[in-house]
Amino acid sequence: MSKELLSALTVLEEEKGIKKEVIIDAIEAALVSAYKRHYNQAQNVEVEFDSKKGNITVYAVKEVVEEVFDSRLEVSLQDALEINKAYEVGDSIRFEVTPKDFGRIAAQTAKQVIMQRVREAERSIVYDQYIQYENEIVSGEVERHDNRYIYVNLGKVEAVLAKIDQIPGESFNPHDRIKVYITKVENAAKGPQVFVSRSHPDLLKRLFEQEVPEIYDGTVEIVSIAREAGDRAKVAVRSNNPDIDAVGTCVGPKGQRVQTIVNELKGENMDIVEWNEDPAKYIANALNPAEVVNVVFNPENDHACTVVVPDHQLSLAIGKKGQNARLAAKLTTFKIDIKSESDMVNSSEEKEVSETNK
Numbered sequence: 001m002s003k004e005l006l007s008a009l010t011v012l013e014e015e016k017g018i019k020k021e022v023i024i025d026a027i028e029a030a031l032v033s034a035y036k037r038h039y040n041q042a043q044n045v046e047v048e049f050d051s052k053k054g055n056i057t058v059y060a061v062k063e064v065v066e067e068v069f070d071s072r073l074e075v076s077l078q079d080a081l082e083i084n085k086a087y088e089v090g091d092s093i094r095f096e097v098t099p100k101d102f103g104r105i106a107a108q109t110a111k112q113v114i115m116q117r118v119r120e121a122e123r124s125i126v127y128d129q130y131i132q133y134e135n136e137i138v139s140g141e142v143e144r145h146d147n148r149y150i151y152v153n154l155g156k157v158e159a160v161l162a163k164i165d166q167i168p169g170e171s172f173n174p175h176d177r178i179k180v181y182i183t184k185v186e187n188a189a190k191g192p193q194v195f196v197s198r199s200h201p202d203l204l205k206r207l208f209e210q211e212v213p214e215i216y217d218g219t220v221e222i223v224s225i226a227r228e229a230g231d232r233a234k235v236a237v238r239s240n241n242p243d244i245d246a247v248g249t250c251v252g253p254k255g256q257r258v259q260t261i262v263n264e265l266k267g268e269n270m271d272i273v274e275w276n277e278d279p280a281k282y283i284a285n286a287l288n289p290a291e292v293v294n295v296v297f298n299p300e301n302d303h304a305c306t307v308v309v310p311d312h313q314l315s316l317a318i319g320k321k322g323q324n325a326r327l328a329a330k331l332t333t334f335k336i337d338i339k340s341e342s343d344m345v346n347s348s349e350e351k352e353v354s355e356t357n358k
Contacts, residue, residue, distance in 0.1 A: 005110055006054045012114065016121045024049050027113050031056065034109045039099060044073055046094065056106045059094035126156050127192040131185045137206035139179050140196075142172040152180055157194050165197035167230035170266055179264060181206060198265075199229035207261045208235070212250055220246045223275040226330035230268055234286060234327045238275040247272050273331070283307060283336065286328035290317035293341060304335040306344075314340040 012018045031047040035058055044061045062075040064087050075095075080087040087093065140152035140159060150161040150172060161180060172178060180196035181203035197203060205222050214220040219241050227233040239246035250272045251258050258270050271289075276282040283305060284292035290313045298304040309317045317338050318325050329336045 005107075006051075008114060009051075012118065012121075016118060017125075018117055018121050020051060023114060023117055024051055026117060027110050030109050030113045031058075031106055034105050035099075035102070038105055045097075056098070056102070057096055058098040058102060060097045061092050061094050064089050064091045064093060123187070123191045127185065127187045130154070130157060130182065130192060130194050133182050134185050135182065135202065137179055137181050137203060137210070138196075139177060142174055142176040142178060144174060145172070152178065152196060154194065157192055159194035159196045161196050161198065165195075165199050167198045167266065167268070169230055170198065179203075179207070199227075201225040201227045201233075204233055204235065204261070204265075207264060208250060211257045211260050212252070214244065214249050219244060220249050224331050224333075226327040228323065228327065230266070232269040232271070232323060232327065234271045234273060234331045236273050236275040236282070236286065236331055247274050271327075279305075279332070279334070283328065283332050283334055286331045287317050287324065287336075287338075290324065292317075294344075301335070303333060304337070306337045306339055308339055308341055308344045311340040311342050314338065 009020045009023055012023065013020050028047045028049050031049075032045050035045055035047065046059045046061055048057045048059065049055075050057070060072070062073060064077055064080045065074045066077055066089060068074045068076050075093055077087070077089055080091070080093060083093065138154055140154045143151045143153050143158065145151065148160075148162065150166065152159045152161055159180065159182070165183070178198070180198060181200045182194060183197045183200060184195040186193040186195075202225075204225055204227055208222060209216045212220065215222060215237075220237055220239050222235060222237055224236040225233065235250070237246040237250055239249070258272060262268060262270055273285040273288050276285060279297070280295040283295050284307070287307060287309075290309055292307055292309055294308040296306045296308065298306070307317070316324070319327075325336055325338055
């Protein structure tokens with residue numbers, strides 16, 4: 001057993017990176033518990049593992065006392081002096097108490113400890129591998145699904161894609177290859193747990209980084225993203241190089257770059273708008289494709305404004321079920337109230353009449 005155990009420890013250290021000392025400490029602690037459990041001995045037991053020969057020895061540790069009250073825990077000074085004249089009251093002496101049949105128990109216990117340590121090491125390796133991909137995009141293969149999750153094989157771990165992180169209306173079959181965004185990696189008791197998303201706004205950011213080299217190298221910067229996954233998204237970009245058009249760069253020749261992202265997201269509509277340090281221009285850009293006549297800021301609220309659009313563009317500016325206005329507000333962080341030119345004129349006239357009557 002000793003040779004096999006030493007060989008196993010060497011292999012674990014070389015292949016799994018688990019140091020011998022760590023496993024030996026764990027084996028010794030486990031053998032103490034095993035000894036107490038099988039032989040119903042006192043709590044003063046120590047187990048020593050010879051890392052060179054592989055031998056395992058059990059010792060009972062007893063305290064030197066003047067008068068012995070419990071022979072399992074104590075040894076008289078007189079008996080101690082017969083062993084070594086240097087002993088004094090209060091010293092501890094180790095007596096070997098290794099049972100003849102302890103080898104079988106030791107082998108079984110050591111095997112259990114090693115298996116546990118291997119599992120822990122493998123979990124740690126997987127956790128360390130995937131924690132570095134947290135907040136990044138990865139490719140995986142759909143394995144199966146149930147009422148709660150779609151399970152995606154990322155290689156060494158099975159990630160979970162919850163309902164809330166799925167794109168509405170999107171469905172997958174086993175073996176489908178998909179791109180997912182890793183939102184969280186947990187080192188759970190049963191092993192690393194990886195949570196992924198298809199609806200997270202940063203998935204869109206990572207897709208643009210993959211498709212647009214200028215975004216990846218920082219020449220073009222994504223300032224903000226507003227997304228209603230599976231339906232529509234707005235992405236505000238700016239160029240850090242005056243010679244490069246941020247919007248055109250993201251759209252790509254004949255729209256190829258943005259179309260690749262749209263295809264990956266199963267047809268999600270994409271509005272690429274130019275960020276501007278002038279809030280009025282930025283808000284007007286965010287309401288694309290609607291034309292904006294004027295942006296009037298609320299003097300009582302720094303992040304509220306009224307946007308004036310041509311009468312025939314009112315429904316376009318608001319969008320279906322208010323989506324265009326909602327996304328623009330989220331993109332710019334402004335509370336946006338949209339009015340047609342006619343409504344704005346009427347409101348002004350009503351205000352003038354009201355003030356005249358006063």
